[in-house]
Amino acid sequence: MNEKDLNTEQNILNAAEQVFLEKGFATTKTTEIAKKAGVTHAMLHYYFRTKENLFNIVFQNKVRLLANSFFSVDVTGKSFTEVVSIAVGRHFDFIKENRKLAPFIINEINNNEKNSETWQEIAQPIFAKVAESIIDMMDAEIKKGTIRPMSPFDLIQTVVSLNIFPFVAQPLLKILRHVTDEEYNVILEQRKHENIRLVLLSLQP
């Protein structure tokens, strides 16, 4: 396994990521991945045996990436409001940097039961950990009466809904006004702050 091998394998993986994210499993052709990776068609099978196998590797990586994107804020010395604001903003930025990630995963989960199971197996423990990491903080706030009683999962769901949706439904919403991609970036920045505001509002008792 010298450097060149790793490169080829990695090239295929990178190409596969791009094409799968762009077109989804069904419409992706292995020839296109190979072409983009600059290798022969058969090399793809040499390294990954089947299209499905290659897809699974990509899919699992992406699932891990998405699931780990929720909450990773250093809480020391910050108020709950601050923590939430930072976490929501960061999460929004991450999703923005990986626009195709969420639509890809959602779509593949919808198209294949097996992918759904993969998502559950990988994401569930990660989400549980996230919930655990904020439950004490939330409980304290609830006792103080600064936020209304709710589970961490409710909070997560609200954040996810608000943050992911603009990118999942980007093509749906973009047409509301004729905007260039650059204008859209400005809109997204507004939306980020709007989302932060909405999340905090949703926490109010």
Next chain:
Amino acid sequence: MNEKDLNTEQNILNAAEQVFLEKGFATTKTTEIAKKAGVTHAMLHYYFRTKENLFNIVFQNKVRLLANSFFSVDVTGKSFTEVVSIAVGRHFDFIKENRKLAPFIINEINNNEKNSETWQEIAQPIFAKVAESIIDMMDAEIKKGTIRPMSPFDLIQTVVSLNIFPFVAQPLLKILRHVTDEEYNVILEQRKHENIRLVLLSLQP
């Protein structure tokens, strides 16, 4: 075109709707549509020439359906808050009754540029009309200072985001807790009211 012909054509269309909504364009096989419609494989091509053609008809119908689902409330004698509450609730219910609609359209738009154009051509005028129908009401409220300055499109986007997302991302969110489909319905009802609350909150100055 006698009655039987219409029936056959309609049968194919109905079957195509079901299968396309379920599987998307790429993974749908014309044979499955024909089978579900109870007609010969070749009849599908006799009536609709190509798979793409048949899909476009279905897709346009569905786009129209989704685009028209926003705001259709009789405003006479109701406060703005009431109108918004009713509109959001009704929209949520519609989406709930047509769970596969939004994911289907979003996915197909993502997979094919032509579908994106179709969406724009059909949805844009409809959305413009909706915006027009509420802009006076909103302006009045804004002047009164009861809601913060915002365009109708902002409001629509918030509503759409909050309402559609639970169904687009259902498989993503369902795993946050282990829930049955029935339990999920209860959660959805809660979410509807939460969404109404959030929309109203987002309107606050």
Next chain:
Amino acid sequence: MNEKDLNTEQNILNAAEQVFLEKGFATTKTTEIAKKAGVTHAMLHYYFRTKENLFNIVFQNKVRLLANSFFSVDVTGKSFTEVVSIAVGRHFDFIKENRKLAPFIINEINNNEKNSETWQEIAQPIFAKVAESIIDMMDAEIKKGTIRPMSPFDLIQTVVSLNIFPFVAQPLLKILRHVTDEEYNVILEQRKHENIRLVLLSLQP
């Protein structure tokens, strides 16, 4: 299903029989079958979906043919010796007319466990019936002391061994002397009578 359809399907089956018998499953190419049947490559899959499926149909037919080739003699008014002589001779002639049959089945059974099961499921009941049909006659002869005590299966095995082998091992034996195919036919006729003689000898007490 008009006549032409049946012909095409049958043409494929006939071609498949020839090629499979000639080359066995592994080295047979579906294109060759299609070519021999005078149809497009895809037609084969249209009618039989997979190569394996087509093979199974051919294989089952051939198994039935071979299994049913043992003993079908009208016994009325004939001595046991006569019955055996006729049965062995007829069986030999059948195998001779279908030289590739036995090698084909033996080979495929050896190459694929599933074929072995197919053989068992189809041949076992047929063989059991054959054994049943001669057991009374044999028991009577055994009681009379004209043949030595043995089960019908022993008899069948001897017949099968002697009759099938020349064709299974034809390429092995033909070289013992340089013979043309026609000379070989004469040899086979001698062998038939030799086999009848040997079977009768093997029955002696």
Next chain:
Amino acid sequence: MNEKDLNTEQNILNAAEQVFLEKGFATTKTTEIAKKAGVTHAMLHYYFRTKENLFNIVFQNKVRLLANSFFSVDVTGKSFTEVVSIAVGRHFDFIKENRKLAPFIINEINNNEKNSETWQEIAQPIFAKVAESIIDMMDAEIKKGTIRPMSPFDLIQTVVSLNIFPFVAQPLLKILRHVTDEEYNVILEQRKHENIRLVLLSLQP
């Protein structure tokens, strides 16, 4: 060529023997041979250039082995009956110890004309020698009238037929009764003696 080379070459040959005997030329994959030999896939081609070449070496070895298995009895001081009995029994035991040998060769001869020629070229002189070694003994017996007039080849054919067949057709015959492998060994021992008996019977005038 140091010792290690010889070992590698021999390892490949040994592995090839096992796999070819087990699966035949067509379904054998060179990767499996390499794996079993514990060497790289490419080494196989380094030593033997092609799969076909490697096969031919194995095949020729096996042909020699089988052809030489007929008659190697020290005749001094033994009666013809004794010699035949011993020779048949030994041959049966050899075939039993090398069960896959005969089916393998027969099958490959049937599948490839070139293999048939190989068999002829190698086996013919060996068989001729065997025939020569017994023709005087047989002629003497024929003159004495103790056996009927026949050529050595007839005798060889009978022996080969009876001895090889149980192993070639084992899967065909095993189903006649439900037997375990151990029970089958007992049956084989009976068959050996039955075969000796039958050969002697076939020699009777």
Next chain:
DNA sequence: TATGAATGAGTCTTCATTCAT
């Protein structure tokens, strides 16, 4: 001598589409 990487030719299979009737 040895190896991992790479290749190209071939094989099965699917599927939208067209054709003859």
Next chain:
DNA sequence: TATGAATGAAGACTCATTCAT
């Protein structure tokens, strides 16, 4: 209008063989 048959193009995958090192 309807159908079963037929087709061709494309796609995934395999595998013996070769190459660079």
